[in-house]
Amino acid sequence: MRGDSTAERIKSVAVQLFAQKGFEATAIREIADAAQVSTSSLYHYIDTKEELLTEIMTAAMLKLIKCSLAVVDPTDSPPGRLVALVRCHVGMQIIDRLAALVTDNEIRALHGDDRAKVLKLRDEYEERWTSTLTEGKEDGVFDVAVPKVARLALLEMCNGVARWYKDDGPMAVAEICDHFATLALSMVNAQRDGRPLRIADVTREPSVALYERLVHIAKGGVIE
Amino acid sequence: MRGDSTAERIKSVAVQLFAQKGFEATAIREIADAAQVSTSSLYHYIDTKEELLTEIMTAAMLKLIKCSLAVVDPTDSPPGRLVALVRCHVGMQIIDRLAALVTDNEIRALHGDDRAKVLKLRDEYEERWTSTLTEGKEDGVFDVAVPKVARLALLEMCNGVARWYKDDGPMAVAEICDHFATLALSMVNAQRDGRPLRIADVTREPSVALYERLVHIAKGGVIE
DNA sequence: TGATACCGATCGAGCGTTCGGTCGTCAACT
DNA sequence: AGTTGACGACCGAACGCTCGATCGGTATCA
Numbered sequence: 432m433r434g435d436s437t438a439e440r441i442k443s444v445a446v447q448l449f450a451q452k453g454f455e456a457t458a459i460r461e462i463a464d465a466a467q468v469s470t471s472s473l474y475h476y477i478d479t480k481e482e483l484l485t486e487i488m489t490a491a492m493l494k495l496i497k498c499s500l501a502v503v504d505p506t507d508s509p510p511g512r513l514v515a516l517v518r519c520h521v522g523m524q525i526i527d528r529l530a531a532l533v534t535d536n537e538i539r540a541l542h543g544d545d546r547a548k549v550l551k552l553r554d555e556y557e558e559r560w561t562s563t564l565t566e567g568k569e570d571g572v573f574d575v576a577v578p579k580v581a582r583l584a585l586l587e588m589c590n591g592v593a594r595w596y597k598d599d600g601p602m603a604v605a606e607i608c609d610h611f612a613t614l615a616l617s618m619v620n621a622q623r624d625g626r627p628l629r630i631a632d633v634t635r636e637p638s639v640a641l642y643e644r645l646v647h648i649a650k651g652g653v654i655e
Numbered sequence: 656m657r658g659d660s661t662a663e664r665i666k667s668v669a670v671q672l673f674a675q676k677g678f679e680a681t682a683i684r685e686i687a688d689a690a691q692v693s694t695s696s697l698y699h700y701i702d703t704k705e706e707l708l709t710e711i712m713t714a715a716m717l718k719l720i721k722c723s724l725a726v727v728d729p730t731d732s733p734p735g736r737l738v739a740l741v742r743c744h745v746g747m748q749i750i751d752r753l754a755a756l757v758t759d760n761e762i763r764a765l766h767g768d769d770r771a772k773v774l775k776l777r778d779e780y781e782e783r784w785t786s787t788l789t790e791g792k793e794d795g796v797f798d799v800a801v802p803k804v805a806r807l808a809l810l811e812m813c814n815g816v817a818r819w820y821k822d823d824g825p826m827a828v829a830e831i832c833d834h835f836a837t838l839a840l841s842m843v844n845a846q847r848d849g850r851p852l853r854i855a856d857v858t859r860e861p862s863v864a865l866y867e868r869l870v871h872i873a874k875g876g877v878i879e
Numbered sequence: 880t881g882a883t884a885c886c887g888a889t890c891g892a893g894c895g896t897t898c899g900g901t902c903g904t905c906a907a908c909t
Numbered sequence: 910a911g912t913t914g915a916c917g918a919c920c921g922a923a924c925g926c927t928c929g930a931t932c933g934g935t936a937t938c939a
Contacts (some may be wrong), residue, residue: 437918437919451763452763453677453679453763453764455677455679455680456679456763456764458893458894458895459894459895459896460893460894460895468918468919468920469919469920469921470895470896470920471896471897471898471919471920471921471922472918472919472920474895474896474897475917475918475919476918479895479896480895480896536760539675539676539677539680540677540680575838576834576837577826577834580826580831580834580835580838581838583812583815583816583819584812584815584835584838585812586815587811587812587814587815587816587818588808588809588811588812588815590811590815591807591808591810591811591812591814591815592807592811594811595807602801602804607804610800610801610804611804611808613800614799614804614805614808614842617841617842617843617844618838618841618842619841620841620851627844661884661885682927682928682929683928683929683930684927684928684929692884692885692886693885693886693887694886694929694930695885695886695887695888695930695931695932696884696885696886698929698930698931699883699884699885699886700884703929703930704929704930
């Protein structure tokens with residue numbers, strides 16, 4: 432990170448500070464200090480503090496959507512897509528942990544168009560979860576009373592990962608992704624021919640491989 | 656609320672504002688205005704802004720613990736306790752929605768002993784979830800790989816309720832509690848004699864009755 | 880008499896942001 | 910080849926404002 436450009440350094444420390452202390456509790460001077468520029472120089476790179484937050488959140492959402500599009504095959508069965516969605520989402524919560532935390536916690540700091548823009552991206556993304564669950568229910572492969580309730584429960588449980596994950600924890604990332612995919616399949620009672628579906632019934636890609644693909648895609652360029 | 660004492664009005668508007676805008680984004684003057692007192696009068700009732708937050712969070716946690724102790728029978732089977740825990744937790748997220756949101760989102764605004772105190776209460780509460788899951792796994796009534804991961808997933812999905820619940824939504828509160836209890840039983844693969852357990856296998860108390868008990872206890876009612 | 884409830888005025892600190900600069904780089908023009 | 914001027918990167922100082930908190934009061938009532 433030392434070798435990064437000033438613009439990148441600013442975004443990077445801003446994400447860290449926003450995640451750690453919250454948007455409102457972070458002073459523009461702290462960001463400047465941490466990025467080793469003066470406050471006036473900082474404003475050479477950003478318009479306003481709020482616009483900086485918007486950029487961070489938009490970038491994080493776009494990255495998440497990009498990864499999920501790359502990893503979830505729309506022609507796959509609902510259980511296959513669900514497993515991919517969960518693995519991808521949980522993986523990104525960890526890969527991009529700080530940005531994910533900020534995106535989740537600081538929406539209310541945004542106003543007007545900025546907020547609407549980020550929320551639109553989120554809704555677009557969540558719709559893919561809803562349709563997966565609804566389709567699975569119609570196919571009889573999921574047994575779940577109200578797909579939208581299941582979606583809320585699933586997404587919240589996956590978002591939570593960014594809140595408790597620690598780099599020095601006992602579990603490997605891929606392991607966590609698979610635990611959550613298993614929990615998700617159970618939660619919606621995924622079954623075929625009366626038999627509960629497991630991850631192995633639904634995909635052959637090991638989650639380490641998928642995780643590495645995610646890391647690669649996530650690093651592959653920030654969409655502006 | 657109009658008839659409440661000034662002290663109660665202050666706490667009530669503070670919870671609302673903290674939940675809506677966040678602790679740091681809420682000015683002491685806004686709280687005073689909303690509570691219809693001057694800022695100087697406000698300080699007649701509170702020590703500092705942070706102590707006000709601490710009190711709100713502590714009260715919310717104590718209320719949650721009180722309700723869960725009243726509603727979860729420690730001699731019950733793990734599935735029975737899990738259903739009670741989920742119903743109670745989700746119910747309280749709705750009954751005490753704003754305080755629950757604040758407790759969940761604003762911990763980082765607390766420092767030192769205040770923070771430690773609230774975290775201790777939370778850990779104490781969460782431990783009851785962990786032991787329920789662990790015991791259920793040992794008994795073979797839950798099929799779950801790592802109880803602590805399941806606990807994290809369960810609690811996050813239940814906490815999420817306060818984030819999306821709307822009073823004018825299409826679902827009754829008791830209905831939501833039961834949806835979540837069902838999802839929880841599925842998630843941990845609760846079963847007996849190879850048959851998946853449902854809420855009805857585990858408790859006879861309808862969730863409307865339990866919900867009304869919760870409201871009563873939360874309001875300060877006595878447990879008989 | 881003294882506690883309780885309240886308030887206007889004001890404190891110093893810190894906030895996000897702007898202003899008016901400096902310094903080096905590099906393409907364009909003489 | 911040497912001069913010019915625009916430009917990007919950067920900064921010290923300060924602006925107007927709001928922040929949490931305090932002080933010295935008054936009015937009420939037991």
